[in-house]
Amino acid sequence: MNITDIDxxxxxxxxxYGEKLIDFTQKYTAYFMEDLxxxxxxxxxxxxPISTLVDEMVEMINTLIQKGYAYLADDGSVYxxxxxxxxxxxxxxLDFSGMKP
Numbered sequence: 001m002n003i004t005d006i007d008x009x010x011x012x013x014x015x016x017y018g019e020k021l022i023d024f025t026q027k028y029t030a031y032f033m034e035d036l037x038x039x040x041x042x043x044x045x046x047x048x049p050i051s052t053l054v055d056e057m058v059e060m061i062n063t064l065i066q067k068g069y070a071y072l073a074d075d076g077s078v079y080x081x082x083x084x085x086x087x088x089x090x091x092x093x094l095d096f097s098g099m100k101p
Contacts, residue, residue, distance in 0.1 A: 001044035003029050006051045025049075 004010070005025035014024035029049075036043060050057075061078050064070035069084050082088040089096065 001047045002050045002053070003032075003047060005029065005049040 003025075006021065010025055010028075011021060014021045017024065019027075033043075061070065064080075065072060065078065069081055070078050071081050072078055080088075088094075
């Protein structure tokens, strides 16, 4: 199980409250873990902060780009190339006819 300890909202809110990001996210991770215990949720065998997996994520994203399943936008963001996924939107019953790319 991954714990999201680095994202836009966490960075924004840690700055808002004048806390270091690691302190801010560790506090909320502790609350989350306490809630899981109170709810008697079985914990995953491996619980990993997502910040420790950045290198693996970059490698995975680069592989998706190289294989044509994702692309780099002008602003530096990476997006899935949904045209490569023939069943994209099927679960949500999306109708792409009439939509602009």
